[in-house]
Amino acid sequence: MIKTFMPSIKSAEELIQLQLNGLRWTVKHAFAGSPFYQKKMKEAGVQQQDINCIEDIQKLPFTTAEDLREGYPFPLLSVPIEQVVRIHASSGTTGKRKVLCYTEKDLRDWSDMFARCYEMAGLTPADRVQVAVGYGLWTAGVGFQMGAERFGAMAVPVGPGNLDMHCELMVDLQTTVFCCTASMGLLMAEEIKRRGLREKISLRKMIFGAERHSQAMRRNIEGYLGVEDTFDIPGLTELYGPGTGLECPAHEGIHYWADYYILEIIDPHTLKPLPPGEEGEMVVTTLRKEAAPLIRYRTRDLTKVIPGRCSCGNILPRHDKILGRSDDMFIIRGVNIYPGQIDHILSQVPQVGSEFQVFLKRKPDGKDYMAIKAERAEGGGRKRDKALAAHLENLINRQLLVSGKVEIVDFQSLPRTERKSKRVFDER
Numbered sequence: 333m334i335k336t337f338m339p340s341i342k343s344a345e346e347l348i349q350l351q352l353n354g355l356r357w358t359v360k361h362a363f364a365g366s367p368f369y370q371k372k373m374k375e376a377g378v379q380q381q382d383i384n385c386i387e388d389i390q391k392l393p394f395t396t397a398e399d400l401r402e403g404y405p406f407p408l409l410s411v412p413i414e415q416v417v418r419i420h421a422s423s424g425t426t427g428k429r430k431v432l433c434y435t436e437k438d439l440r441d442w443s444d445m446f447a448r449c450y451e452m453a454g455l456t457p458a459d460r461v462q463v464a465v466g467y468g469l470w471t472a473g474v475g476f477q478m479g480a481e482r483f484g485a486m487a488v489p490v491g492p493g494n495l496d497m498h499c500e501l502m503v504d505l506q507t508t509v510f511c512c513t514a515s516m517g518l519l520m521a522e523e524i525k526r527r528g529l530r531e532k533i534s535l536r537k538m539i540f541g542a543e544r545h546s547q548a549m550r551r552n553i554e555g556y557l558g559v560e561d562t563f564d565i566p567g568l569t570e571l572y573g574p575g576t577g578l579e580c581p582a583h584e585g586i587h588y589w590a591d592y593y594i595l596e597i598i599d600p601h602t603l604k605p606l607p608p609g610e611e612g613e614m615v616v617t618t619l620r621k622e623a624a625p626l627i628r629y630r631t632r633d634l635t636k637v638i639p640g641r642c643s644c645g646n647i648l649p650r651h652d653k654i655l656g657r658s659d660d661m662f663i664i665r666g667v668n669i670y671p672g673q674i675d676h677i678l679s680q681v682p683q684v685g686s687e688f689q690v691f692l693k694r695k696p697d698g699k700d701y702m703a704i705k706a707e708r709a710e711g712g713g714r715k716r717d718k719a720l721a722a723h724l725e726n727l728i729n730r731q732l733l734v735s736g737k738v739e740i741v742d743f744q745s746l747p748r749t750e751r752k753s754k755r756v757f758d759e760r
């Protein structure tokens with residue numbers, strides 16, 4: 333029998349008890365080991381003995397990305413520095429990087445979490461896992477690799493870009509699983525198609541994350557590569573890295589590893605918890621993380637908890653795909669828009685591809701304008717561009733309640749990237 337990385341819990345009650353124990357451990361550990369957390373908890377007047385049921389988590393103060401930056405270079409550190417065996421960092425768009433510390437046990441826990449992702453995706457030790465995400469300070473490359481090794485599959489650590497090498501190894505090694513950002517997935521899928529390699533490869537599955545992807549993008553990637561299945565993988569540097577959950581084979585949401593962290597969804601304005609099914613900001617509290625535990629960490633990611641049991645049979649709870657980040661929102665003429673809403677509109681129209689760019693400009697008249705470049709779908713003719721643009725403008729107007737000028741551009745004329753794509757350019 334293959335070793336399982338799934339938890340042994342059998343019921344929701346058992347899970348809650350495990351979470352309560354983990355929460356109490358984390359509060360005690362952070363209070364004892366981190367002057368930052370100690371100060372915060374003293375200010376909030378809360379200690380371990382005040383946490384007696386899972387709802388008591390609400391007594392604890394939030395932690396934010398600003399707290400991480402203020403604590404640079406070793407924020408939230410809750411163990412003696414000698415116990416730290418590795419650090420990772422995420423770039424962040426403003427200010428100092430967020431540096432996160434790991435003890436040896438943290439790395440083991442993370443590998444186990446990640447091995448569980450591969451198990452959920454239906455891999456076996458016979459799988460060959462080609463890793464096409466960045467190595468180095470970023471958590472991505474080493475996360476996918478450690479997880480594959482822990483699971484017992486063969487890791488092929490290539491990193492992002494380098495399409496020649498990726499194509500060569502995919503054919504020569506008969507890679508079965510490709511792990512990447514959605515952008516790199518598209519780049520690779522287009523390249524395999526361009527080189528006519530589809531019949532020479534044996535790719536079965538793809539796991540992609542690190543950024544949002546649209547349905548259209550996924551359809552294209554799946555179609556070009558002819559894979560059996562694709563899986564969305566979430567994760568963030570603060571919470572170990574990639575592999576905090578995985579979309580299940582039933583594709584009814586992302587099962588998250590609730591035995592390693594508590595997920596709350598809050599209203600980002602009132603900071604009050606929201607019930608399952610309502611969309612809000614994801615807040616996470618770790619249950620066994622030693623070096624840099626998270627207590628009610630505000631991720632800025634927007635999603636919702638999916639109520640009920642999943643048809644795949646797995647008991648672990650689910651959240652929806654990450655719909656965007658609160659920081660991605662832009663305001664145009666008083667309307668709040670998330671890039672994901674534009675993805676969604678474009679995905680409804682088969683004559684356009686998945687790639688687009690949004691430009692926000694302020695004209696001399698003082699008014700703001702939104703211009704969208706959308707790629708024509710592969711094989712589409714230019715003749716219908718005008719009608720297609722008008723159709724999209726109409727959909728945008730009706731669905732977003734704001735007007736935008738659409739330009740249809742050639743298939744593959746917008747930039748492709750092997751990392752995370754930037755699609756909104758605010759030039760105001």
Ligand code: DLL
Binds near residue numbers: 422423570654
């Ligand atoms: O992006 C870790 C990762 C690498 C996850 C590879 C999956 C695959 P950071 O650089 O710290 O870590 O960025 C974390 O990326 O808060 C989300 O906003 C976004 N993100 C990550 N995965 C997804 C996803 C890695 N599957 C931030 N869908 C998170 C949408 C995602 N957004």
